[in-house]
Amino acid sequence: MSEVLIEAVGLSTGYAPGEPALRGVTFAANAGQIVAVLGPNGGGKTTLMRALLGELPPFEGRVDVHGEIAYVPQTEQARLDFPVSALDVALMGAYRRTPWWKRLGRAEHDRALQALDRVGLRERAKDRFGTLSGGQRQRVLIARALVQDAPILLLDEPFSGVDRASEATILGLLGQLRAQGHALLICTHDIEQGRGFDRVLGVHGEQTFFGPGAALDAAALERTYGSEIVTLGEGAAIAVQCHHHDHEHDQHG
Ligand SMILES: Nc1ncnc2c1ncn2[C@@H]1O[C@H](COP(=O)(O)OP(=O)(O)OP(=O)(O)O)[C@@H](O)[C@H]1O
Ligand SMILES: [Mg+2]
Incomplete structure (x- = not known):
């Protein structure tokens, strides 16, 4: 269970050469582990995902990936007026496993239906995908990732x-995948x-922390979120950055 499935070593990446959006990332995720990525808005979480997927190049360091990746993006870019059903979207997860000359068969349909069932949307x-609520669409995309296996x-x-x-429900599902060695x-x-x-x-333009949650102390939280952090005592803390932004919007109209 200690096999490394994905890791970055000294990774620096971004959108324009010479201007890394994210620097100094060194971490590994083993089979049977869930790694949380924390950071403020603009901290570089999505940038990291894109670098791990190979969509963004390493400027320095490297990414090592051992196996196929299923990706659930932050917000769906797909056109919502495109006439596909929730089942069609879940089925997309099966395409990469199906040779081009074969049509998706009964087994794939069953797997897609089962995945929708697991996210409570059978x-x-x-x-139609576009008629579902935002949270329901998010769950369909998780079903697609489950089908991809x-x-x-x-x-x-x-x-x-x-x-x-x-x-x-989703946390329970992710816990099952973890137990299966994903x-x-x-x-x-x-x-x-x-x-x-x-x-x-933790990321905030650069890596601010990597380790077990118990070691995420006040200093690491401040490096990650800046001073926009409220400590609640007993080690509990919340980042208040998002609320700040909402406030400013309110005040300025
Ligand atoms: N397509 C892009 N082109 C250029 N710069 C980008 C692009 N996408 C993101 N950035 C920049 O990279 C930095 C990190 O952004 P990123 O989207 O990775 O943050 P994030 O942690 O995912 O934030 P959020 O919590 O808002 O999703 C930001 O400064 C952002 O402006
Ligand atoms: Mg993001």
Whole structure:
């Protein structure tokens, strides 16, 4: 269970050469581990995911990936007026495993339906993807990743817009994948949730922390979130950056 499935060593990456958006990232995710990626808005969480996927080049250092990656993006870029059903989207996860000359068969359909069932959306299978709520679409994308059945899963804020009950369902699912030996990276703004996973990776333009959640102390939190952090005592803390922004919007109209 200690096999490394994905790692970065001294990774620096970004969108323009000479101007890294993210520097100094060294971490590993083993089979059977969930790594939480914490950081403020613009900290570099999505940038890291894109570098791990090979969409962004390393300026320095390297990324080592041992196996296929399933990716649940932060916000779906797909056109919402495109006439595909929730089942069609979940089925997309099967395409990479199916030779080009074969049509997707009964087995793939069953797997896609089963995945929708696992995210609590089996009865919405025939509904058009674009007519689902944001949280439901997020869950369909998680179903797609389940169908893909890759050893490595990257999930960029999978709980945004998802209600508490569905969040608990999805967390249970991700825990099952972990127990089966998958490696998962989960970007989240929920510090306490992140702390509960096997490892925490903090980013704020550069890596600010990597280690077990218990070692995520006040200094590491401040490096990660700057001074926009509120300590609640007993080691509990929340980042208040998002709320600040909302406030400013309110005041300026
Ligand atoms: N396509 C892009 N082109 C140029 N710069 C980008 C691009 N996408 C992101 N950036 C920059 O890279 C930095 C990191 O952004 P990133 O999207 O990785 O942050 P994040 O941690 O995912 O934030 P959020 O919590 O808002 O999702 C930011 O300064 C951002 O402006
Ligand atoms: Mg992001």
